[in-house]
Amino acid sequence: MPRRRITFSRNVFLPLTTVCRNRCLYCGFRRPMGDGCLMSPAEVEAILERGARSGCTEALFTFGERPEEVPGFGAHLDALGESSILEYCRRLCLLAIEKGLLPHTNAGVLEEEELRMLAEVNASMGLMLETTARVFAHEGSPGKVPELRIGTIEAAGRLRIPFTTGLLLGIGETWEDRRRSLETIAELHRRYGHIQEVILQNFTPQAGTGMASATMISTDEYCNTIRLARELLPADIAIQIPPNLADIARLVPCGVDDLGGVSPCSIDHINPEHPWPAIDELRQMVGDAELVERLCIYPQFIERGWYSPTIAPLVRRLTARLKEQYL
Ligand code: SF4
Numbered sequence: 105m106p107r108r109r110i111t112f113s114r115n116v117f118l119p120l121t122t123v124c125r126n127r128c129l130y131c132g133f134r135r136p137m138g139d140g141c142l143m144s145p146a147e148v149e150a151i152l153e154r155g156a157r158s159g160c161t162e163a164l165f166t167f168g169e170r171p172e173e174v175p176g177f178g179a180h181l182d183a184l185g186e187s188s189i190l191e192y193c194r195r196l197c198l199l200a201i202e203k204g205l206l207p208h209t210n211a212g213v214l215e216e217e218e219l220r221m222l223a224e225v226n227a228s229m230g231l232m233l234e235t236t237a238r239v240f241a242h243e244g245s246p247g248k249v250p251e252l253r254i255g256t257i258e259a260a261g262r263l264r265i266p267f268t269t270g271l272l273l274g275i276g277e278t279w280e281d282r283r284r285s286l287e288t289i290a291e292l293h294r295r296y297g298h299i300q301e302v303i304l305q306n307f308t309p310q311a312g313t314g315m316a317s318a319t320m321i322s323t324d325e326y327c328n329t330i331r332l333a334r335e336l337l338p339a340d341i342a343i344q345i346p347p348n349l350a351d352i353a354r355l356v357p358c359g360v361d362d363l364g365g366v367s368p369c370s371i372d373h374i375n376p377e378h379p380w381p382a383i384d385e386l387r388q389m390v391g392d393a394e395l396v397e398r399l400c401i402y403p404q405f406i407e408r409g410w411y412s413p414t415i416a417p418l419v420r421r422l423t424a425r426l427k428e429q430y431l
Pocket of ligand 1: 124125126127128133167168
């Protein structure tokens with residue numbers, strides 16, 4: 105019998121800006137505006153080059169949602185000759201492609217036209233649904249209205265963008281809320297077929313945030329949520345857990361397929377207190393399963409041709425490289 109496969113993507117993390125219009129109570133990523141609140145092209149280029157030298161295949165662009173709505177942020181864009189964070193991100197995605205890394209962008213809630221503009225230079229994109237419930241942790245966050253996030257995921261489906269979404273566990277939602285959130289994702293996938301993976305991420309308290317003393321879910325509850333997800337989600341959606349926040353050895357047997365992005369050369373800027381394990385450590389943690397590297401666009405979407413001509417040569421080159429490595 106073939107060994108079970110657990111996948112991961114070798115990436116670099118590019119937090120273009122920590123300025124964000126939202127105020128999620130658990131957030132340790134958002135920072136007040138100031139010098140250096142927007143990464144310069146030179147900083148991005150240096151990380152991309154380091155990633156390329158380390159064999160990374162993915163450039164993960166993650167940043168605060170609609171930072172232009174925060175007074176004063178426009179001046180930082182002006183200084184770089186940019187009119188919007190999304191236009192700037194697009195330019196840096198092209199740089200990533202030039203350096204040999206496939207972009208995957210998480211830009212928060214987007215309109216269909218904005219998704220279209222970024223889709224041309226991204227192999228896949230993402231937006232955490234987090235929960236379909238209205239929770240207190242999102243009271244100060246206009247972008248965390250569930251209907252808006254569902255709208256973005258749906259628009260991505262219409263545009264045939266290979267998409268990553270997920271749940272944030274332990275932010276005030278009930279078990280029934282989790283069930284509803286998973287059913288919503290399953291339904292979107294049945295309609296559009298575009299969800300490649302669902303991240304089940306456990307909330308971890310961070311010092312200095314409004315939820316610094318909140319309790320995390322237990323490993324047993326985490327495992328039961330993974331089982332529920334496996335029951336409710338179509339089989340072609342991978343279930344991902346973050347390897348630096350979770351007890352991999354105990355959770356992989358509950359139904360995990362993927363460990364997400366692991367970076368040999370940049371930290372997790374969302375959870376900086378939790379370093380990523382080395383690839384060899386991950387190999388130990390997955391036990392009898394085989395740890396296999398993947399691209400940020402899953403094979404079924406490559407087969408269907410769900411990528412733009414702009415990234416097609418790189419998709420082909422990196423697919424061939426991984427095949428050589430893992431066959
Ligand atoms: S949207 Fe993301 S970056 Fe913005 S406050 Fe919420 S968790 Fe933080």
